[in-house]
Amino acid sequence: MPYLVAAYLLLIGLYGVVTSRHLVHLVLCITVAQSSTYVLLLAVGYRTGGRAPVFSDLPPGTPVVDPVVQALTLTDVVVEATVVAVLLAVTIQAAKRFGTVDPDELRALRG
Amino acid sequence: MSRRARTRLFLGAAAVLGAVLLWGLLALPRPVAPPPPSARLSTSVAVHERHVTDTVAGVTFDLRGLDTLGEELILFVAATGAAVLLRAQRDEHDEADDDSEEDPGAPGVLRVAATTLVGPVLVLGAYIVAHGHLTPGGGFQGGVIFAAALVLVYAAGKTLATDPVHPVASIEIVEAVGAAAYVLVALAGLVVAGVALANFLALGTAGQLLSGGTILVLQVAVGAEVAGAVTLVLTEFLDQLVLE
Numbered sequence: 001m002p003y004l005v006a007a008y009l010l011l012i013g014l015y016g017v018v019t020s021r022h023l024v025h026l027v028l029c030i031t032v033a034q035s036s037t038y039v040l041l042l043a044v045g046y047r048t049g050g051r052a053p054v055f056s057d058l059p060p061g062t063p064v065v066d067p068v069v070q071a072l073t074l075t076d077v078v079v080e081a082t083v084v085a086v087l088l089a090v091t092i093q094a095a096k097r098f099g100t101v102d103p104d105e106l107r108a109l110r111g
Numbered sequence: 112m113s114r115r116a117r118t119r120l121f122l123g124a125a126a127v128l129g130a131v132l133l134w135g136l137l138a139l140p141r142p143v144a145p146p147p148p149s150a151r152l153s154t155s156v157a158v159h160e161r162h163v164t165d166t167v168a169g170v171t172f173d174l175r176g177l178d179t180l181g182e183e184l185i186l187f188v189a190a191t192g193a194a195v196l197l198r199a200q201r202d203e204h205d206e207a208d209d210d211s212e213e214d215p216g217a218p219g220v221l222r223v224a225a226t227t228l229v230g231p232v233l234v235l236g237a238y239i240v241a242h243g244h245l246t247p248g249g250g251f252q253g254g255v256i257f258a259a260a261l262v263l264v265y266a267a268g269k270t271l272a273t274d275p276v277h278p279v280a281s282i283e284i285v286e287a288v289g290a291a292a293y294v295l296v297a298l299a300g301l302v303v304a305g306v307a308l309a310n311f312l313a314l315g316t317a318g319q320l321l322s323g324g325t326i327l328v329l330q331v332a333v334g335a336e337v338a339g340a341v342t343l344v345l346t347e348f349l350d351q352l353v354l355e
Contacts, residue, residue, distance in 0.1 A: 007133065011128065046142050066146065067154060071171040074171055
């Protein structure tokens, strides 16, 4: 079931990117599509009855969910945040330079 | 290509992609499957050989330490790139209109609430950074909380870039020091133990604040880097707002 959510998030995010009429909306759709990878990674590591992989209050040997995919998700979140920051900065530049944030009107290269 | 044609093309492609995705997802492990070897091995290494109780931190800053180094440098480069992009705009503006109008200031309640919260938020950020190897948290999470303190300062009605003190320079230094510290710890492992990012410090007792060897040092380095980077990006974006 979480896998279906991940697939849905990816597809609906891509749909938003394709049909977007505003660059900020486009960037947010990219984040939606990317958040599918969080769901997918965490779902791969989840096991029924697994506890959070933090042993400060668990005896060693308790079954836990996979910490490796959680660390990967952490990397994923950080990379997404940086990508969004740069894309929004580019959006501001595009808006100032061309006076529009509609991707369809940014089609032609202008010097 | 018209919008309609593009949407139609996408729907066709998405149907294929969705079918392939479903096909692939069917082969992925179910929650009832036995735990993968990575889960057992990484937890046992993190707890018994690295003496950290938060195994995610053990994985991120030790077993996958090199990946995290790359990740941190991505953050550093992206923050610099965003700042450069936004700053090019600021220079144009500085020439255009130099007469900045008086800051109207935030409403009183907001100002009081924001200034009251800055201190506790900074303490919370330091706590999250320092206890990342014991409980969930760590350099990335704590660094972002540090940056939230900046937003509170902004909400209280203080703009940073137009300030005579101009703390942007010191933010950049914090960010650079954080990134450099991570690289230096990685190189120190090469010098001391012969392996880059080797955990060469005393490991201490699992569950205590000073444990985990270099993991805690790297957490603090990442905390400084993330706080600097997020603060820098936020400051540059907020400046855009001020310059409008």
